[in-house]
Amino acid sequence: MKLLLVRHPQPLVTPGVCYGSTNLAIAPGQLEQTLAALKLPAGLSIYSSPLRRCAELAARLGDNIIYDARLAEMHFGDWEMQPWDAIPRADIDAWAADTVHYHPGGGESVLQMAERIAAFYSELNGDAIIICHAGTIRLLAARHAGLAPAEMALQAAQTAHQIPYGSTLTL
Template sequence: MRLILVRHPQPLVATGVCYGRSDLAVSEDQLARTLTALSAALPHGLPVYSSPLQRCTRLAAELAPLLQSPAPLLDARIAEIDFGDWEMRAWDDIPRADIDAWAADLVNYHPGGGESVLQMAGRIAAFYADLQRQQRDAIIICHAGAMRLLSACHTGLAPAGMALQAARHPHQIGYGATLILQSQTAGQ
């Protein structure tokens, strides 16, 4: 099974703003550039899964026909983390004590009263398990957080280990970037 993870294009949001589950648009230029790069690089005919947030669904809806793939399948389990009342606030405006509390418990803390990384890891693990049962290649359009957790899940970690690994390592995943997860099949 080969999973091709794709990060959405850059959303329309100011630098330094906390956003996770916020449903942000992307510019037409960013979308066009990302579509051009991906349509030339990705295999055709694979199922396309997408986070239901518009920065992903716009890309998925326009990419699937270019790849001669079926209509995208939206799955809320691969949406980005919910930062609660931190959403759409400048990181600099979030009280330092709250940031420190999150840093002290990266796995279980609920930033802004929203979702913990462990909760997100649980839904990502359930999505991954469903894909494994299907045993077919797929393209997954999602978010940097989901990509990091899917990658950790692919190594065999349980949700707590996934959350810890993803939370401890800052991501270097660019907008529109891909990450390929390849599973060994029997006999290889």
């Protein structure tokens, strides 16, 4: 199975803000820039996170998009839309001490996200384009490599992402 994972265009958000599953618009000009750079094959199923920054890109790629909430970025609870430097250091340290099971801001743990990504992956039945988020891409790549959810979560949590907005990763 060949998967083309596309990270959404840059969202309209102040740098240094935790935005996870917040439904943000795309920054001006970024949708067009991403579309101009994409080289995707025709005829593949297209799946997308329903969050606006993904859905707007997906809608420009085809008509029969399958929007799946399991592809959304991690929900950071009370941390959503807070500057990272305003989140209490003790909370960040608690997350760093248990990156797999900790619920940042009372939201979702990385393990919970990995479980929903694994469930999505198990239902795929052929080559596809998936419009999603950096966290989702890291977890899908781990699942594609054969890791179970706990291993996916650990790998994703321990690996800093370097996935540019609008980029494509082929698995």
